[in-house]
Amino acid sequence: MAPFAGYDMPISYPSGAVEEHLVCRRSVGLFDIDHMGQVELSGPGSDDFISSLVSARVLDMLEGEARYSLLLDERGFVLDDLFVYKLTNSWWIVINASNRASDLAWMRARAPKGVAIADRSDDTYMIAVQGPRAIELLDAVAGRGSASGLQRFTSGRIAIAGIPVLFGRTGYTGEDGGELFFPAERALELWELLLAEGSRLGIEVAPVGLAARDSLRFEAGMPLHGHEIGPSINPIEAGFKWACDFAKDFVGRAAVEAVVASGPARRLVGLDVAGGVPREGFEVLDPEGRPAGRCVAGMFCPTVKKYAANAFVLPEYSKVGTALAVSIRDKPRDAVVVKRPLYLPAYRR
């Protein structure tokens, strides 16, 4: 257990982070992610307000749809990354725990009259159910078709053992599955029910902690705020042009367009490293030993069985196949730029 953004978070369970990662890839992982924040926007003008606030196109979203987006400041830096759900009469926004206060203050400072911004984080619990058999498990507990009847990146209202659940067919592991939002006081009941039903149905289900959540998202090429994206990183250098809709106005657009025009000063790459575990902060060198960049995340990846890093490097070193080195304990270790993601998400195959 470790403290994180005011929560006591499970880093790993007794089976260990590597096994937790592998269980999620082969069957079902359960993630206790109540630390994630939820903000609900409603009222007249809330459509235009959210469209101006986030980088992605949202006004074309149909009821129930969920979309990944960035929250930028005027300099085009990434304040947070979000999942935006369009509900019947409101927008449901899932934010990172450590940015909850600042995101809310940012939204409230810009909200026009009539738009209500409700912090729903405390009364909402969030559990992710992820893995190749996650939908099967959810269908079994919520009724046939409840989960499987929804497309990837959509959401719907379901009930599990009488608990009302907003179910998003979303997640952050590279596996199919869902994220459950429901009244916080039912958390233990739902958690234990999912474990018990898995065991009854012969579906392997295991809790997964933060360490494996990190390696799962890393392999699948998903960013973690404070690493691949953050308040001094623009979306273009991090490879998130696709999450910016230049056909509309949004906070930070001009700054992002300027980076597109000039070309980014550095680029996010994946590195396959030999001879040690690359970690955040480690320096990247070119073959002559000159500074080429820095790692923002790195680890052993259990599914692909590689030691890999994400690093920002100078653009001339960003091509796949470029030979570089990562300095691990003051020794340069061979590294090569590889295609991201290392693990292609199941729903993109």
Next chain:
Amino acid sequence: MKIDPSCRYQSSHEYVRKDGDEYVVGISDHAQEALGDIVFVEMSEAGKSVAQGAVVGVVESVKAASDIYSPLSGTIAAVNGALQGDPSLVNKDPYGAGWLYRIKAAKPVEFDGLLDAVAYEKESGKD
């Protein structure tokens, strides 16, 4: 936490066990448990001379890298090659298949100066 009574220990959690005219070195069960899943091991090569207390390698877990300090002075006789393919052997069997290296002791008397199992148990209870 298992403590092998046939071993001597350092407070930095390496164990050493006499085996014929050599000594086997690894990390204790307590250490592997505290480190969590071990994903990388690198030791100095066989033939290298090391002094007691010198860094002879590194064990990296999901969480962090930990230096290994040689409990004895001497010459490294062999390193456990199986750990290259499966570093998790250190977690599964720290006193057996997860051994790190064998050393030919230059000063066997150093062994007697290390913590015995009872003293190590007391020591490791502190962290």
